[in-house]
Amino acid sequence: MIHSLFLINHLGDIFLEKHWKSVISRSVCDYFFEAREKAVDPENVPPVLQTPHHYLISIYRGKLFFLSVIQTEVPPLFVIEFLHRVADTFQDYFGECSESVISDNLVIVYELLEEMLDNGFPLATESNVLKEMIRPPNILRSVVNTLTGGSNVGETLPQGQLSNIPWRRAGVKYANNEAYFDVTEEIDAIVDKSGTTVSAEIQGVIEACVKLSGMPDLTMSFMNPRLLDDVSFHPCVRFRRWESERVLSFIPPDGNFTLMTYHISSQNLVAIPVYVKQSINFFEAGSCGRLDITIGPKQTMGKTVEDLKVTIHMPKAVLNANLTATQGNYTYDCTTKMLVWDIGKLNPQKLPNLRGSLSMQTGVPNPEENPSLNIDLKIQQLAISGLKVSRLDMYGEKYKPFKGVKYVTKAGKFQVRT
């Protein structure tokens, strides 16, 4: 399926290549570079390209392109999903997915790629399984290994590969047994000029950090499971149990993993935590513009809005901004045309305001459209959908684990049109 993989940095240098079948010359990437050139912005490169003899499927992650070469029909999502899984694995192993860490850990990267695909078909993609076969880098071990000639590679087939719970490694042991869950909800919204919500949806995810010895069997139940109408699960979750009882029953992987994601669509009523009053005007005369933005709390369920930030992608003609913020700092980058206003905590008594003038390029027609405002924010201890975990029970093991659930709401793709 996947014939070859090329990793390409933002400058267009190929810094890693791996072939699972016969070697394909890297000149095949020229077709990609052509498309990259045409697209201007790397985000705009079409993920699927055709060349005379091959097909190229690529993803863009962390300023890197993961470009795979395909020779025959294959579901493109299969390849895309796999490439993201590769990027996730790098992230998991090295803490980030960048050219420098990949180059520093080239051998481990190569060993991983070798295990992840066989003849272009995925072989081992579970983090728990991979970590048993190829140990993540660790300074102490690498020193010891250099001295002793020890190895980073496991000698036996991870138990998980064979069992029907491939995601969990065998023989897990912890002194402190703990299971923490983070319920994170992101609000995707479009609010129009007048403050009306055009569309709003919630994307929720439950991330788990489970460090429990042995083979724990967990059950998580919710106060209001009816909210969860569109969900996707980690393969460990017993689907039939969810269908019949609306509880999450699972033997967890060891370590960090995404237990479930859920989606609350725009058909539901979604609370919008802040409102924005804004006016941005450009004047023909004097080549200048005015900007005035105020943000206030709307539906915050009594919690504090933190890490509030407004990002505006200004039209090309805006040369500079001369503004005053009553709270926080603003920056304007004249090359990227990005205005960022970092507000911090929202104080309902004294609403933050940013106002002032924009200097415009002379002799250029004024922009037709006012730029959209992208809002970032965070509310601790709140899942804006109202979701609440009611209990977490453990079966199969005798010890008493520490358990905890944390909630946080964030702005996802939260856009205010002007």
Next chain:
Amino acid sequence: SCTASLNEDLKEMLESSKESLKLEAMKRIVGLIAKGKSASELFPAVVKNVASKNIELKKLVYVYLVRYAEEQQDLALLSISTFQRALKDPNQFIRASALRVLSSIRVPIIVPIMMLAIKEAAADLSPYVRKTSAHAIQKLYSLDPDQKEQLIEVIEKLLKDKSTLVAGSVVMAFEEVCPDRIDLIHKNYRKLCNLLVDVEEWGQVVIISMLTRYARTQFTSPWMEGAEFDENKAFYDSDSEEKKDQTEAKPYVMDPDHRLLLRNTKPLLQSRNTAVVMAVAQLYWHLAPKHEVSIVTKSLVRLLRSHREVQYIVLQNIATMSIQRKGMFEPFIKSFYVRSTDATHIKTLKLEILTNLANEANISTILREFQTYVKSQDKAFAAATIQAIGRCATNISEVTDTCLNGLVLLLSNRDEAVVAESIVVIKKLLQTQPTQHGDIIKHMAKLFDNVTVPMARASILWLMGEYCEKVPKIAPDVLRKMAKTFTAEEDIVKLQTVNLAAKLYLTNSKQTKLLTQYILNLGKYDQNYDIRDRTRFIRQLIVPNEKSGALSKYARRILLAPKPAPVLESAFKDRDRYQLGTLSHSLNLKATGYQELPDWPAVAPDQSVRNVEIVEPTKQPKSDDKFYSDDEDEKEEEGSDSSGSGSEDSSSSSSSEGLFLSVRFTVSGAFSFHEAKLMLLVISITNISMTAGFGSFLPKLEFITIMISFFYDFFFFCQHCLFPQNDSKNPTFRTSGISLFHMSFQVTTSSFGPLKTYELLHHMTGKGLSAKYHFPRQPCLYQPSMVAVQVILTNSSDHALEEIHIGDQSPASLNIHCFNTIERLEPGASVTVSMGIDFSDSTQAANFQLCTKEDQFSVSIQPAVGELLMPSTMTEQDFCKEQGKLQGMNETSATITMATANASRQAINKQVLSVANVGEVPSSQNNFSSLEARWATETEATICIGSPKLDRRLKNIA
């Protein structure tokens, strides 16, 4: 020279005796490979380390080998024996990686070796190794397509595999090697459906896609008009015969297998893997009844929150779906609203979907959205929005005017791209209702001077010409301007200028005759031959002269014919000719290797092809035991006594009350184990099929077939015979491991008495001395590695025989513990003596001479495999543990056929014991209806395991 010295350094490191230096060198070499730099010169130095004990070093060498073997074929061959040896390793991980590398070395000369390795690995006990063999099938196929037929046989075998680990990989191999062999799927269809949820996610995608195609060849369309969904009715209804007559109207009934597929794939919509969700969505799209397809909507919309690339593919598929089925996505219309931060291709796809979803009810909301988009800084997207508005205007007549007015407003936009696009779209819209829009045309004519985009200028010119009667004053003026700038215009503008000139000449020749002639003259000498041709044609057409009289009569009718309005269609209109979710669909062209999705058959092919023998739970074992008399058991015993005595197939049957019993016993080859310390064995009972019944009530006959399979690992055999050069390396580690197991298990004495007596020497040949032997199945007293044999010597002559003893033996290495010489045997007397023979765990015959004082008779004892074993007591747990360590490089099987009725534990035990000296492992599953039984055994010196799988199927004669 720099690289040369670098290579020298690396070579030195590789040749050093220090493991750490070698490892460091290999790491650097892999670094070179990763960066795409050549390291092929180092091949000889690297390949030497292929047998290294350091697993990381070894793996890096593997990486190197796979990369360069194709370039250095001769040198690569040096490594092959190492892999062949590793293929027999007790560690499944090592076996699997050996197979992975061996099959990745693209050297044609090793094709036969690969084929052999694949076949053996396909029978391995480890599902992981079998999975690897499925991958290797594809590698071998691409290396040598001539192996197809043999590979299909392996695929067929692996398709029967029940391991979820293997399923995805073998279906992948099927898709690559023989996607047209749908017949191989029939018997595995239901199993695949049922396994699907537990298969790993990548395998799920492949299986779902294959089953989609399968279903389209095997089931009838659920989309027929007036189709009824009467699925609760059992398909194999007993009264379906009677109904046949009434089926003239043919109400649609979904095949239960069709339903099975839909039901079992539905939960996978909740998968975290977007490719799985898409696979299920396309399956529903192509296979489900129309009213069920919409269950996939929510999940597809959920995927839109995923990565940009995922969005792109999902949106493409939704775009195709939304043309045919607006209703599916209309409730989610807001999820397709565009954000300024979306990538351009995402925006365009969302726009496409919004346009597809537009209807009378939602058009005003959508148009309001579009108004925002038109103002976008992304001008390509703004232009696409204008096209979309045009499409909405033609599709929904209620809003045509609104749209047109909106577009006219855009004509005063500051951005030229927006204006130009608006002109093009307005031109198309005006064609649908030209009479009412004189002022718009006038307005556009006024804009003409300021518009520079060629397509827009050409559009205005065309409008002028087409509706010149509505703008009688303006049109000639525009032509006049064009005459001035003609030479500087783009080609499409020139062509339209010629068109305009011709039309004006026909309608208003008084004012435009000269202008037209001037333009035609300019066109005549244009650089572009299209324009020259067009000019010449137009001149002949409109200017009457003697040569062209016939045609010019019709000039008016030709040029000013009413033209049909263009249809504004979605770019995704006929993408549905490709299966959704495929690469071909994404690119809108047929990709290499694309499998056409067949149309539903008009008549469903035979459904019974998918029937497999299924076990019906039998009665409780207790009642079974009571029901069957001991007599019958004894009869079976006799039946088996008389058969299965050799190493070749033999069978016999005895019939009592409809019982049918046959034993087939096969030993595959005779092996010599020079150092026979190890033999692992598996007995598996599979495929018990019951096809017989009894009495007059049930017309069904049930048979049980018990297959006993012995799997041998003859690692040492290979070690010595195939790789004699290297025999001191690994065995030490192996043997020590094995003797450890040996300690922990006790050998039990079989509860089963001697069964078969074999003839050693007939009294005719033996001049009165006859000898028979049997295996007492007791531990041999003389040496643990020996098999105990009891020989009954009888004197049938009329005189006493003296000094009966054993003479020469062959092979010379044969280790026999002889019986003490019998000084004298009287006529008619018999004596039983014990011997011990070390068969070295092989079935090679022990030949020796039986001597009397006067004569020597050559005799031979050839043991059946089952007699080389020793039962072993172990718990079920230990059993499973040992079973996991088994290799399965060889297999011996025996078939026992018995009546279902006799399927009691005792009876089966008896049958099994009749062919092999094994011990039963207590099973935790007391419910014997599951018919799981386990046997454990040992060879002389080492442990052997009997694995158990008793699997019953009931063949349903429906």
